[in-house]
Amino acid sequence: MTTTTQTASRAVYPAAAGLGLAAYVQEVTAQTNRWFIHIQRERLNLFFSIAQPALWLIFFGGMFQRTVDKSVIDAPNYTTFMLAGIMVFTVVGDAVAGAMPLMWDKENGFLAKMLTAPISRSSMIVSRFVFQMGLGLVQGCAILIVGLALGVRIESGVPGIFVMLVITGLLGMSLTAAFLGLAFVVKNHGDFFAITGFITLPLFFMSSAFVPLDAMPGWMEAVARANPLTYAINGMRHLVIDGWTSSLPGDLLVLFAFASLCLAAGTSAFQRHPV
Amino acid sequence: MTLAVEVHDLVREFGPVRAVDGLSMSVEEGEILGMLGPNGAGKTTTIRILTTLLRPTSGTAAICGFDVVREADEVRRSIGYVMQEIALDYLMTGREHLELQASMYHLPPKEVKRRVQEALALVELTEAADGKAYDYSGGMKKRLDIAGGLLHRPRVLILDEPSLGLDVQSRHKVWEYIEGLRRDGVTVLLATNYLDEADRLCDRLVIIDKGKVVVEGSPEALKASIGADVVAVELESGAEELAAALAERPEVKRTAPSHDGLHIYVPQAASFLTTLIRLADELNLSPGAVTYKRPTLDDVFLLHTGHELAEEAPP
Numbered sequence: 001m002t003t004t005t006q007t008a009s010r011a012v013y014p015a016a017a018g019l020g021l022a023a024y025v026q027e028v029t030a031q032t033n034r035w036f037i038h039i040q041r042e043r044l045n046l047f048f049s050i051a052q053p054a055l056w057l058i059f060f061g062g063m064f065q066r067t068v069d070k071s072v073i074d075a076p077n078y079t080t081f082m083l084a085g086i087m088v089f090t091v092v093g094d095a096v097a098g099a100m101p102l103m104w105d106k107e108n109g110f111l112a113k114m115l116t117a118p119i120s121r122s123s124m125i126v127s128r129f130v131f132q133m134g135l136g137l138v139q140g141c142a143i144l145i146v147g148l149a150l151g152v153r154i155e156s157g158v159p160g161i162f163v164m165l166v167i168t169g170l171l172g173m174s175l176t177a178a179f180l181g182l183a184f185v186v187k188n189h190g191d192f193f194a195i196t197g198f199i200t201l202p203l204f205f206m207s208s209a210f211v212p213l214d215a216m217p218g219w220m221e222a223v224a225r226a227n228p229l230t231y232a233i234n235g236m237r238h239l240v241i242d243g244w245t246s247s248l249p250g251d252l253l254v255l256f257a258f259a260s261l262c263l264a265a266g267t268s269a270f271q272r273h274p275v
Numbered sequence: 276m277t278l279a280v281e282v283h284d285l286v287r288e289f290g291p292v293r294a295v296d297g298l299s300m301s302v303e304e305g306e307i308l309g310m311l312g313p314n315g316a317g318k319t320t321t322i323r324i325l326t327t328l329l330r331p332t333s334g335t336a337a338i339c340g341f342d343v344v345r346e347a348d349e350v351r352r353s354i355g356y357v358m359q360e361i362a363l364d365y366l367m368t369g370r371e372h373l374e375l376q377a378s379m380y381h382l383p384p385k386e387v388k389r390r391v392q393e394a395l396a397l398v399e400l401t402e403a404a405d406g407k408a409y410d411y412s413g414g415m416k417k418r419l420d421i422a423g424g425l426l427h428r429p430r431v432l433i434l435d436e437p438s439l440g441l442d443v444q445s446r447h448k449v450w451e452y453i454e455g456l457r458r459d460g461v462t463v464l465l466a467t468n469y470l471d472e473a474d475r476l477c478d479r480l481v482i483i484d485k486g487k488v489v490v491e492g493s494p495e496a497l498k499a500s501i502g503a504d505v506v507a508v509e510l511e512s513g514a515e516e517l518a519a520a521l522a523e524r525p526e527v528k529r530t531a532p533s534h535d536g537l538h539i540y541v542p543q544a545a546s547f548l549t550t551l552i553r554l555a556d557e558l559n560l561s562p563g564a565v566t567y568k569r570p571t572l573d574d575v576f577l578l579h580t581g582h583e584l585a586e587e588a589p590p
Contacts, residue, residue, distance in 0.1 A: 023381045030378030034364065034371075041366045109362030113423075116326045117379035118351035 027119045031127030038101070039135070049097075053090040053139055054146040057082060061150060072215050075241045080152045083143070084236035085209030087168055088229050090139050092204060095175030096196045098132045099183040103192055106183065121270050125180060129173055136172045140165050155243035163248075164236045170255050171232045174262040181262075181269030208233050228258040277340040279304045279431050279462040280325065285334035287320050294320040296486030297334070302431070307453070307463040309477030311470070311572065313584055317486035318466040319359060322435050325464070326356045339430050352380075355429035359436045359466075361416045365409040369400055369419050372408055373426055380427035394422040398452065414445025421452060425461075432456065434465045438472055450476060468584065470572040480572070484580040494572060501570035501578060503528050504544035506551065509563035510536035516558055524550070531577055536562070538577065540570075 039046050061079030068078045075081040102124075105111040114124065144154075144161060154160055179196065186192045206220065207229040213221050224230050235251035280302035287295040295317040302308040310318045323329040324336055327347040335342065341349040364372065373391040382390055395401045398418035403411065408419055417437065424432055437453070438446040453476050456463055467473050473480055474494045481491040490497065510517065514537045518530040521539060526547060529540040541547045544567035555562055576584045 026378050026381060026384065030375050034367065034375055037371060038366050105364075109358055109360045110364060112328055113356070113358060113362050114379065115328060116351055116354070116356045117376070118348050118381070119379050 024120060024123060027123035028127050028130065031123060032130045035101070035127065035131035036134075039131075049094070049135065050139055050142050053086055053143050056089065057086045057143060057146055058150070060086065073212060076153075077151075079147065079150050080240060081237070082209075083147045083152055083240055084164075084233045085207075087140060087143055087164070087236060088171065088207070088209060088232050089204055090143065091136060091168055091172045091232075092175060092200055092229070094132060094136055094139070095172060095179045096200060098128060098176050099179035099192070100189075102128070102180055102183045103189045107189060122267070125177065125266065125270060128180060129176060132172055132176050133169055136168055137165060140168045152240065154240050156239040157243075160239040160243070164239055167232050167235050167252070167255060170252075170259055171229070174228070174255070174259040177259075177266030178262040181266035184269045185272065203227065203229060208237075228254060231255055231258075277304075278302065278337075279306070280308070280336075280338055280464055281340075282321070282325070282336045283334055285321065285324065285336055286332045287317075287324060287329065288332045293486055295324070295331075298483070298486060298488055300481045300488055300491070302462060302464055304430075304462050305460045307457055307465060307476055307478045309473040309480045310464070310466040310483055311468065311473045311480050311576070311584070312466075312483035313468055316468075316483045318468075318483060319435055320486075321483075322356075322433055322464075322466055325350075326354060326433060327351055353430045355424035355427065355432045357417075357420050357424040357432070357434045357437060359439060361413070361420060363408045363416060363419075365407070367408060368405050369408045369411065369415075370395065370404040372419060373423055376423045377426055382427060390426060394426050397425070397455075398422045399448075412445075414441050414448065417441060417445065417449060418452075421449065425456075429461075431462045431464060434463060436467055437465065438467075438469065446472075470576075470584065474572055482576055482579060484576075489579045490575070497572065497575045498570045501540060501574055503540040503542055503570065504567055505570050505574050506539040506541060506544050506547065506565065506567040507533065508536045508539065508551070508555075508565050510560060511563070513558060513560040517555065517560060520554055520558060526550075529578075531581075533577065534583055538574065540574075544568075 057079060060082045061077070064078045064082075068081075070076070073081040102111065105114070115121075144164075148154075154164075156163070182195060183192055186195065206223045207227045208224055209229070213224055213230070213234075216224060231251040231254040235248055235255070238245045238247060278301045280300070282298060282300050285295050285298045286293065298317065298321060300308070300310075310321070312318055320329065321336075324331050325338060325343060327343055327350055330344055337343065338350045339353045341353065343350050364375075367375070370391060373394055374387055377387045377391055378384075392401075395404050398421055400415060400418055400422065403415060408416065411419065421434075421437070424434070434453070438449050441449065450472070453463065453465070457476075457478075465472075465476060477494060479491065479493050480497060481488045482497075483489070492500070508514075508517070514532055517537055518532070521527045521530055526541050526543075527539060528542070531538045531540075539547075539551070548565065548567070551565065552562075573584055576582075
């Protein structure tokens with residue numbers, strides 16, 4: 001009897017209950033499928049999620065082109081400079097939007113229904129990751145294609161593009177985990193939007209997205225250096241403008257650390273019992 | 276034999292409020308047990324503990340022998356749960372809802388389509404299966420939820436107010452499905468604040484008030500325990516006077532104040548009426564209406580809690 005109890009108490013993953021990996025895959029697949037059903041039925045949403053980042057690139061690149069000092073941005077043109085920032089901006093927007101289905105599920109009771117099913121809690125997060133990664137990949141490619149069409153040259157070539165997509169994915173996973181965790185712990189969607197609305201834009205402006213770090217006032221540079229977005233932007237920006245540089249491993253290291261932190265925070269939020 | 280549901284001395288506090296206050300009950304296998312009580316009696320809180328959504332403050336609860344806290348995963352595997360609120364994904368069809376649910380309960384992938392089809396047929400949603408569930412009527416949504424609760428053939432089905440907010444026709448449909456489950460031997464725990472629902476569907480009832488079980492038994496036994504007819508007198512005032520006067524009469528077993536007057540329990544209501552009218556006349560009381568009936572569960576509720584069930588129901 002004691003043995004049974006111990007086994008069952010560890011049965012967070014179905015594997016411990018003898019159902020194994022197949023059951024876990026079934027849970028994740030079915031939930032991921034739900035998100036793809038959503039995007040298929042929300043075509044307009046799909047269209048704008050892909051078209052909007054590309055539009056940002058065209059707007060920002062075109063708008064600031066002539067006001068920007070090339071020696072400050074250290075790039076052939078502003079579009080080239082902005083490319084990395086737009087990719088990160090898109091990831092931030094996706095991560096906030098990606099937590100919304102959980103928010104609705106929580107408020108209308110669907111989440112409670114899911115939580116009474118014998119599924120691993122992590123399958124709920126993982127299914128969201130799979131979906132967000134898929135969407136992020138398509139968006140990233142769309143931005144790159146538009147960038148290339150606008151004459152941006154990626155100095156690091158195709159392997160560099162691959163690393164850029166990895167950086168996008170890593171940051172996407174971190175922020176998705178963080179915002180899913182937030183959606184899980186806040187009381188209602190009003191609080192969720194208040195918090196995300198308050199932090200997303202400053203997070204973006206207080207990074208190296210628009211201006212290089214060394215062109216910022218000292219205090220702002222200090223803030224930007226503490227901002228994980230800066231490392232994703234700088235990592236990608238160097239791959240675009242300068243090719244392979246020695247700063248890349250450092251940027252990746254910070255992003256890995258940030259991802260671990262967000263995953264830990266997100267998981268702990270999920271493990272808390274919902275009211 | 277292991278009990279399907281076993282709750283012992285359960286307590287759940289929300290800050291200073293004790294929503295569940297030392298509740299104990301059990302459900303045997305194959306039985307339909309009703310939890311009858313007004314809103315706020317602690318029924319839903321108890322159910323949320325049984326379905327692993329909430330941890331108890333103290334006490335224990337087990338489903339099929341599995342502890343709801345320590346063996347939550349086994350408990351989740353054993354139950355089907357139909358919530359009070361209708362929770363739907365607004366973009367998915369009825370069929371997609373059930374397919375998702377089937378996978379959440381790890382039905383063999385090859386069987387998913389067939390089992391979903393069966394469940395849809397059971398609740399008569401086959402034709403509407405590929406329409407968005409969001410556009411269903413209230414009754415259809417509830418039926419879809421019930422189908423979801425049954426899909427994986429749970430050992431215990433937990434229904435929280437299954438007919439709340441439904442029109443008469445849909446209510447009867449839902450009742451028919453639940454009666455069908457009884458024939459199939461499914462164990463059902465049903466929370467309700469409808470007397471007719473409890474009376475019609477349940478093998479046994481626990482009457483819950485203020486987080487505790489006040490009395491339990493079959494609906495028939497509970498009604499028989501009143502042991503008398505009930506005469507209801509409508510009175511603007513003077514209920515206490517009348518009660519005092521009646522206390523001296525040997526044929527009156529008991530009186531209880533009701534929301535609009537007085538309930539009087541007597542062995543033979545018909546022969547008692549003349550006595551009552553005369554007495555009221557002597558006391559200068561003018562009863563609005565005097566009715567008598569066989570005891571109902573409402574009388575059982577009134578007898579054991581000192582207040583009526585209906586008056587606490589929402590408007």
